Amino acid sequence: MEAVLEHDTLAVLATGTGKTLIYQVAAELIDGPTLVVSPTIALQADQLAALRASGATAETLNSTRRPAQRRRALEAFGARRLEFLLLAPEQLTRPDVVAVLAEAGIGLFVVDEAHCVSMWGEDFRPDYLALAAVIGTLGRPRVLALTATASPATRERICDALGLTDPVVVVGGADRAEIWLGARQVATEDDVTHELAELLRPLADEQQTAIVYAATRRRTEELVERLRAEGLEPVAYHGGLATRERTQVHRGFRDGSTRLVVATSAFGLGVDRADVRLVVHADPPERLDDYWQEVGRAGRDGEAARGILFTHPTAYGVRRYFAAGTGTDAADLSALLMVLRSAEGPVRPGDLARAADLSTARSRRAVNVLLRSGAILESRAGILLRDDTPPGELVDQAVALADGLKAERETGVELIRRYAETADCRRRLVLELLGEAHPQPCGACDNCDAGRSSPAIDRPYPLGADVRHDEWGLGTVSQYEGDRVVVLFESGGYRTLSLDAVRERDLLEPA
Numbered sequence: 001m002e003a004v005l006e007h008d009t010l011a012v013l014a015t016g017t018g019k020t021l022i023y024q025v026a027a028e029l030i031d032g033p034t035l036v037v038s039p040t041i042a043l044q045a046d047q048l049a050a051l052r053a054s055g056a057t058a059e060t061l062n063s064t065r066r067p068a069q070r071r072r073a074l075e076a077f078g079a080r081r082l083e084f085l086l087l088a089p090e091q092l093t094r095p096d097v098v099a100v101l102a103e104a105g106i107g108l109f110v111v112d113e114a115h116c117v118s119m120w121g122e123d124f125r126p127d128y129l130a131l132a133a134v135i136g137t138l139g140r141p142r143v144l145a146l147t148a149t150a151s152p153a154t155r156e157r158i159c160d161a162l163g164l165t166d167p168v169v170v171v172g173g174a175d176r177a178e179i180w181l182g183a184r185q186v187a188t189e190d191d192v193t194h195e196l197a198e199l200l201r202p203l204a205d206e207q208q209t210a211i212v213y214a215a216t217r218r219r220t221e222e223l224v225e226r227l228r229a230e231g232l233e234p235v236a237y238h239g240g241l242a243t244r245e246r247t248q249v250h251r252g253f254r255d256g257s258t259r260l261v262v263a264t265s266a267f268g269l270g271v272d273r274a275d276v277r278l279v280v281h282a283d284p285p286e287r288l289d290d291y292w293q294e295v296g297r298a299g300r301d302g303e304a305a306r307g308i309l310f311t312h313p314t315a316y317g318v319r320r321y322f323a324a325g326t327g328t329d330a331a332d333l334s335a336l337l338m339v340l341r342s343a344e345g346p347v348r349p350g351d352l353a354r355a356a357d358l359s360t361a362r363s364r365r366a367v368n369v370l371l372r373s374g375a376i377l378e379s380r381a382g383i384l385l386r387d388d389t390p391p392g393e394l395v396d397q398a399v400a401l402a403d404g405l406k407a408e409r410e411t412g413v414e415l416i417r418r419y420a421e422t423a424d425c426r427r428r429l430v431l432e433l434l435g436e437a438h439p440q441p442c443g444a445c446d447n448c449d450a451g452r453s454s455p456a457i458d459r460p461y462p463l464g465a466d467v468r469h470d471e472w473g474l475g476t477v478s479q480y481e482g483d484r485v486v487v488l489f490e491s492g493g494y495r496t497l498s499l500d501a502v503r504e505r506d507l508l509e510p511a
Contacts, residue, residue: 001025008143008164010114012150013172015296016274019146020050023110027056027084030142032107033077036086037131039116040266041243042250044086047112051084058084061091064243078104089127092134106141111162114145115289118157129368130349132163133378143167149174149292152435152464153408153476153488161372174292174434178299181426182446183309183419192282192310193223197230199280199308200260204232208277209253212262213294215283215318223262223282237263265290274301281309286319287412288419288433311420316413323409328402330395332358332366337375337391346382372405373398404491411493415479415486418496424481425453432479433486437463456480458499466511469495474511 003009004026013019027034038044044060051058059073059082077085078100091097111117117128135143145158159167186192196212203210214220217238224236235258237249252258253273261267265285279298285291291309299305335356340347347355353363367383370376375394377386385394419429427442441453461467461477468474472492479486483499487508502508 003168003170004108004142004144005029008162008167009170010145010147010150010155010159010164010167011170011172012147012155012174013170014174014176015148015293016300017172019112019148020047022146023108023144024051024054024056026142026144027108030107032105032141033080033082034084034108034110035077035101035106035138035141036084036110036112037089037092038086038112039088041088042246042267043113044088045247045250046254047086056084057082058086061085061087061097064247074100077101080104089131093127093130098134098137102138106138109135109138109141109143111143111145113147114158114162115147115150115154115293117145117161118150118154127364129161129371130364130378132161132371135163136379140165148296149289149434151289151433151478153478154289171435174431174436175427175438176296176299177442177444178302178304179295180304180306180444180446181295181308181430181442182306183311183421183426185420186310186312188312189314192312193226193230196223196280196282196310197227197232199278200227200232201230203278204260207259209256209259209273209275210261210278210280211267211276211294211297212260212280212282213267213285214262214264215285215322217264219283220262220264227260227262232260234260234262237261237267239264239266265294273297275303276300277303277305279305279307281307284309284311284315284319284413284416284420286323286409286416288415288430291416291419292430292434309420311417316417319413319416320410323413324406328369328399329362329366330399332356332362333370333395333398334391336363336366336370337385337394340376340383340385341391343384346379346384348382349378352383369398369402370394373401400491404493407491407493408488409493411495414496415494418481422481423447423452424456428453428456429479429481432463435464454482456482458483460499460502461485461508461510467508468511469508475508 001022011022041062041064044062048058048060061070061073076082143162143164145162155169200210214223217240220236220238224234227234235249253261276298279295295307298307339352339355353360371378375386375398376383425441425448426445428438431438439456441448447453459480463477465477467477472489475487475489478488484496485499486494486496488494497507
């Protein structure tokens with residue numbers, strides 16, 4: 001709270017520690033209304049209820065509101081009759097919305113669940129990477145970014161993507177000691193269903209609450225059908241459901257009438273339920289950051305809870321496919337750069353897409369890659385080239401950056417596989433990836449229970465140290481596991497190296 005009164009701030013605080021209170025209090029002390037960018041309608045609904053319960057004037061701007069309601073909310077915010085307005089980043093692509101917001105004199109711009117800025121971008125919800133330009137258009141109000149988990153690399157990416165000015169980064173402990181961690185390796189997908197039913201049945205008998213995460217909408221529906229055949233009463237939640245159905249699931253989960261939800265990762269951002277006793281991943285998630293976000297929805301009341309991951313030999317195919325993404329089209333990048341090179345000044349995003357003969361979505365993806373590579377600038381006036389570097393070089397730089405991000409996503413899937421298969425302390429693997437040194441076994445995971453975990457004493461490089469490799473270039477030491485070290489390289493993603501090989505062949509040198 002003190003930091004955000006004077007500086008742009010990124011706060012990384014564990015689930016359940018009261019991040020919403022930070023901007024509620026800061027809003028009272030900073031002149032001007034507060035705009036909150038929030039990724040899901042369900043999360044906006046929970047935040048709206050909490051703000052109103054505290055006596056604040058607040059409204060949302062999303063598809064659950066009729067056009068007249070949205071118009072009135074926007075007008076009230078512009079006239080400063082509302083203290084808080086909550087919306088998704090897609091709303092900020094509308095010039096009519098931004099024009100009204102720019103006249104409101106916004107004092108605080110909040111990005112909740114800010115890890116989405118790093119998770120999403122070029123391919124999925126690309127408007128997250130346009131937020132820096134929107135902030136400039138709104139007169140550069142104070143910015144507060146909030147998230148429950150973010151590795152050091154993710155923190156840096158959030159600050160860069162939002163264009164934070166000399167930010168204060170406040171990082172609390174990510175550990176949730178009340179959550180016991182385990183993993184189960186089975187032979188087939190069918191075995192997952194059987195063991196999952198056995199795991200869930202005692203909770204159902206005791207009327208306890210659980211969330212099961214699945215990789216896809218189709219898998220979610222299949223699991224619901226199979227678990228119902230086992231005598232359980234799950235409900236499905238995913239992005240393909242109608243808004244009314246999703247709202248009913250959230251309402252039932254909050255009021256206790258629904259105790260078992262099988263969902264994609266779309267469920268959870270907006271679940272304010274303290275007594276979830278179990279979070280199960282029937283399929284592996286894409287990243288360890290995501291896993292910890294989702295596991296953290298258990299045990300928010302501080303009581304004992306569990307997080308269990310199921311895997312089988314074919315479990316990682318879908319995640320590798322998603323991690324690969326759609327790639328970066330060099331032709332799209334070239335088309336945009338040629339338009340910008342011939343322009344006499346900044347070009348508005350819509351005009352740029354039309355001049356390059358690209359759809360709005362394709363243009364936005366390419367613009368985001370160019371922004372991340374530093375080739376272009378985006379401001380209230382529009383988009384322009386940063387310097388007179390030849391377009392061919394800029395395309396090469398942007399493609400190299402995009403390839404590095406893709407490698408990080410793809411190798412991040414391997415970190416999940418290692419987490420599932422390790423015989424060492426599971427909590428250590430997650431927390432060290434998030435930047436916290438935990439050399440001692442946690443005593444609250446299946447490997448510690450079995451006596452397999454051991455202290456990590458062989459650490460030639462500190463966590464977070466910059467190192468260099470002949471092939472992959474500059475990297476950061478991210479994690480240790482037994483006699484191996486994991487390094488996040490700018491061009492090669494996460495790479496696991498034997499410490500013996502590192503020493504014998506001088507594979508890493510301090511950077």
